[in-house]
Amino acid sequence: MTRTVPFLARMQDDERAAWMEALPAALAAAGLADVAVHPLDRLDTDARQAARVAIVANPEPADLLELPNLVWVQSLWAGVERLLSELPPSALQIVRMTDPQMAETMAEAVLAWTLYLHRDMPRYRAQQRARVWHELPLRLPSQRRIGLLGLGTLGRAAARRLIANGFAVAGWSRTPADVAGVDCHHGPSGLVAVLERADIAVALLPLTAETRGLLDKTRMALLPRGAAVINFARGPILDTDALRDLLDSGHLSHAVLDVFEHEPLPADDPLWAHPQITVLPHISAPTTPQTAAKIAADNLAAFFATGAIPQAVDRARGY
Numbered sequence: 441m442t443r444t445v446p447f448l449a450r451m452q453d454d455e456r457a458a459w460m461e462a463l464p465a466a467l468a469a470a471g472l473a474d475v476a477v478h479p480l481d482r483l484d485t486d487a488r489q490a491a492r493v494a495i496v497a498n499p500e501p502a503d504l505l506e507l508p509n510l511v512w513v514q515s516l517w518a519g520v521e522r523l524l525s526e527l528p529p530s531a532l533q534i535v536r537m538t539d540p541q542m543a544e545t546m547a548e549a550v551l552a553w554t555l556y557l558h559r560d561m562p563r564y565r566a567q568q569r570a571r572v573w574h575e576l577p578l579r580l581p582s583q584r585r586i587g588l589l590g591l592g593t594l595g596r597a598a599a600r601r602l603i604a605n606g607f608a609v610a611g612w613s614r615t616p617a618d619v620a621g622v623d624c625h626h627g628p629s630g631l632v633a634v635l636e637r638a639d640i641a642v643a644l645l646p647l648t649a650e651t652r653g654l655l656d657k658t659r660m661a662l663l664p665r666g667a668a669v670i671n672f673a674r675g676p677i678l679d680t681d682a683l684r685d686l687l688d689s690g691h692l693s694h695a696v697l698d699v700f701e702h703e704p705l706p707a708d709d710p711l712w713a714h715p716q717i718t719v720l721p722h723i724s725a726p727t728t729p730q731t732a733a734k735i736a737a738d739n740l741a742a743f744f745a746t747g748a749i750p751q752a753v754d755r756a757r758g759y
């Protein structure tokens with residue numbers, strides 16, 4: 441008999457097609473050739489009642505309430521903040537995607553945009569537009585201090601790449617961390633220490649009640665004059681009005697934003713046209729279907745074989 445796993449995803453059609461190819465192949469490879477993945481609207485009442493696990497990608501949280509016997513969900517995305525904040529309290533376990541490939545993709549993005557800022561590309565681009573031939577002073581990577589906000593799976597992978605490229609890296613986490621080559625800080629006073637010494641601050645934090653609005657005007661003003669900001673985490677972590685004020689006043693030099701309060705970023709949003717802001721369409725670390733589908737399928741196979749649920753996020757902590 442075919443077993444059905446609901447698939448609740450809000451994604452582009454081409455992305456959906458890639459997953460619909462990768463997931464069945466990975467399930468078959470994991471010994472689950474009898475498991476079919478179907479969108480919620482294709483499931484009848486019996487299938488909805490029978491579902492104990494679902495695969496999700498940025499779903500409407502309320503849709504999960506259509507599956508009353510769900511025990512856990514496997515998210516294909518690493519960020520699950522909407523599920524955590526909008527689902528009513530219950531025993532439902534939320535497992536986010538932790539894929540070593542995603543960490544490497546994020547580390548590559550952090551390195552790429554750090555190099556963009558480090559080698560003054562925004563200013564050379566502006567100089568070209570104004571036909572200005574002017575050599576800016578060269579700084580070595582060892583003279584460029586990077587402050588990583590978040591030392592989890594992604595932050596640690598980013599730290600490795602930055603250190604390998606010679607940058608001076610400090611990091612901040614909620615609890616004490618020990619990461620080779622990183623000047624580690626934690627807690628409120630640790631944030632001040634990291635920001636005060638960061639030429640480039642990189643946000644790699646989950647969005648939680650504690651991190652929402654974390655990078656406000658006061659905290660971003662702690663960055664040294666001329667510093668830059670990269671937000672690859674979640675939009676609401678950073679106050680974009682405060683950011684624009686600090687860029688316009690000359691305190692900050694540039695910002696690279698991959699994530700926004702409202703995505704897609706509305707066409708009339710002033711961030712699009714700001715000369716010192718680089719807008720990216722949430723692309724710093726997309727999930728790779730080939731590797732992530734295998735992780736999801738292996739997790740499902742373990743659950744069907746033994747009832748084991750992979751490590752879930754801590755709903756009270758928010759990540």
Ligand code: NDP
Pocket residue numbers: 518519520546589590591592593594595612613614615616617627644645646647648650651672673674698699722723724725726759
């Ligand atoms: P992890 O859970 O592995 O790490 C989170 C880190 O943030 C930990 O170091 C944690 O501290 C720290 N942290 C959490 N809350 C606080 C706080 N209040 N104060 C200080 N530090 C805090 O997450 P990942 O590294 O896997 O991912 C981070 C986020 O990146 C995801 O939640 C997601 O939102 C975003 N993301 C963005 C993508 C994109 O394409 N733009 C792609 C993938 C993810 P501690 O170590 O003490 O627990």
